[in-house]
Amino acid sequence: MQDSGAVLVLTNPYDVTADLVLRLLADRRVPVVRLDPGTDLHAGASLTATYHADGQQGTLRTASREIDTTRIHSVWVRRPSPYLGPSGLSDQDRRFAAEQALWGAGGIIASLPEAHYMNHPWHNRAAESKPAQLSTAQRCGFPVPSTVITNDPDEARTFAAHQPGGVVYKPLWNTTYRVDGQPHSVWVREVGANDITDAVAVCPHAFQARVSKEFDARVTAVGGQLFAVRIDSPDIDWRRRQDLMTCTSIDVPEPIAHAAVAYLAEFGLVYGAFDFAVTAEGVWYFLECNPNGQWAWQPVDTTKAIAHAITEQLAKGPGT
Template sequence: MEGRRSVLVLTNSRDVTADVVLRLLAERRVPVVRLDPWADLHAGASLTAAYRTGGQRGILRTASRELDTTRVRSVRVRRPSPYGGPPGLSDQDRRFAGEQALWGAGAILASLSGARYLNHPWDNRGAEFKPSQLSAAQRCGFLVPNTVITNDPEEAREFVTSHRGGVVYKPLWNTPYRVDGQPHSVWVREVQGSEITDAVSVCPHLFQARVDKAFDVRVTAVGDRLFGVRIDSPDIDWRYRQDLMTCVPVGVPESVACAVTAYLAELRLTYGAFDFAVTASGDWYFLECNPNGQWAWQPAETVAAIARTIADLLEKGPDT
């Protein structure tokens, strides 16, 4: 793989969203290496990095590819599996091996000099914290619903009862959760003051004033391109029953587009999936930005345009 002609895609083997872009890169004859670091490095792949005064070298070997990591054009960080130790070890040894993999292989793959990252994994992580999102959204000019994050039951109860239009609860992180042994998602839902108990003190909770929305909007930002879709759903959280929602392309107001550009710049993101609640009067309220959100569920023309734009950036490589 000559020069900087290779694209490295970090994701799991079941990531069909990444497949859409990979097919485009294959059609363009752009060399690509796909890697799920945790899984593949336990299944025969190897990664080496060497450093010395004045230079460095690196080599990634998989079952079908050999890549000089100093010649990577772009890195697409999608949904790699969480780092962990190989099966068959004791709990302590697995934990040790998993953390060494994260701090070793993970850091090597996050430190490829001269490559374009979409997005850089450390920037992805920093942009996933909801308090950081809300703070940045305020600075960048978005409308932000009244929000409180607290582990004080009295503060939570006062906030909920003081908003006559209603308040919703949102988890601060999508932690895997099981009920009776079955996977269970914690959806955004309306909460009443009478439901606030001392259990709130166990951890921080996010409560947010309910926006009297006419519809939702997802804006997918890729570089300087924005792709908006209007979402109509019977649920507060449209993800709950996606089979009941409808979505069509929609324009993004200039004021919102400017705020999106500022937000991406502040958090050093090239890609972001922004969610808005839009009122009948046309006010767009920022809800969150997932720096690595899914996009292949949108209308076909939108999916195709997003895929082309991502492929363009990966093919182009760094701006320098």
Template sequence: MAARSRSVLVLTNVSDVTADAVLRVLAERRVPVVRLDPGADLHTDASLTATYCVGGQRGTLRTSSRELDLTDVQSVWVRRPSAYKGPSDLAGQDRRFAAAQAFWGTGGVLSSLPGAHYVNHPWNNRAAEYKPAQLAAAQRCGFHVPHTLITNDEHEAREFTAHHAAGAVYKPLWNTPYSVDGQAQAVWVREVRSPEITEAVTACPHLFQAKVPKAFDVRVTAVRDRLFATRIDSPDLDWRHRQDRMHCTPIDIPAPVAESVARYLTIFRLTFGAFDFAVTADATWYFLECNPNGQWAWQPTGITNGIALAIADQLERGHHE
């Protein structure tokens, strides 16, 4: 009897064009794929059922075009699914209740598929998104880490920024949605001086960091032991601010940095990670952060294609990779 073909489950929103690069590779290889945005699709034309009993766990995902036995899922790619917000025809506490039940119920089912290989597991993603945990892990892994302060004490913040004659920067600890007069605003990394700091700092923790005298930035995209590095030359402190002004070229990764990347992925149990570095004129690579689910399709075509192939390999082979 022929073995059943095992499927790849891709969890992402309908507008995620980055996912398309990997899905094209999987289609060329004739790998069965089911794409689902659980935060949205389960309110429209999809359903999810899971059963836990003596003898094991089973479940079924039904969409408008597919019916998937959850025991047949070989790999799960957790890309960019929508947040669980609850059905749009509910309001107030009813919608909040439904959203919470979906987060813990649907999210729990999809995070616990027996035998599935996750890229990355959502719980590992969440653990790796805490910037204080990133900095602590980076130090243990041997990365150069800029002197950093996290505080809600305005006096500590002023003293820290005044101490660094070369300058200090402020970074948000999380990309929390923020708007002014109804217009969405991005909070970029920005230089900050001691006189600017007020008692407003006491409202919440703030991250201040010694400014690295960088010559350029580097993005290292890691897919397990396959590393892809892009040098970024930008006129801005935060190259994300005006990406149309940055210039990207491939760059080699020093062996000690590659070894530290491997140790970092192991600590957080990640298959994928997007590492950002600031590189000084003397070729010192300073760790800035690692996004466990960062965007990568904006890089030069050769690097983007390489990353797509590496992710497709992980999903196709599952735990055999």
């Protein structure tokens, strides 16, 4: 393949959302290499980096491509599989292989000379921290609901008792969890002071003042472009039963738009999926920003616009 100005897409083979952008890149005849480093690198793919006095060189080989890594001008960190190590090894050896892959292959991919990242994996990691999100959101001018993060049950109960509109619990990380062997999601849910037990002491928990919201809003940011939808759902957490929600396009108030751009700049992000609870008075309360949130579930026109914006970012490369 002609590898000048190529785009490296890091995602798993089942990511149909990525396919929307890959088709647009193909229409523009932009060379693309698709890689799932957590699995492909122990299934025949190889990645090599050489560092010497003249600079850095490298080669990426997959089942269908071979590319000089210095020719990669954009990297889309989409939905790659975690680095788990090859099956068939002992637990200890598999953990060793997985960590070497994360820091070795992951480090190479995160250090490509002059590449434009959307988003850089290290920036993604920093921006996934809920405490960092809340702190940054406040600095950037977003309204933020009163929140406590604690492993002290008494502190949690005291906080809950002093919130006149009630409190919700939300996990700090989307940890894989199973009940009776079946995948189980931990949704945002309402709790009272009497619901908070001493089990809170096991680990930090996040409790947040419940916003009396008129609707939810998702703002998808790609560079300086913002795409917003209003979400109407009967649930506190609209993700729980998406078949019951409705989405319509909506404008973003100018102060929220300015805060969103400032927030992305603070974390060094090109892409971010912001969630807000919007009151009847028009106050947009910041809930979180997923630096790699899904976007293809939105109305068709919004999804198409986001796909084109992402394509434009990747096709332009450095300097965008």
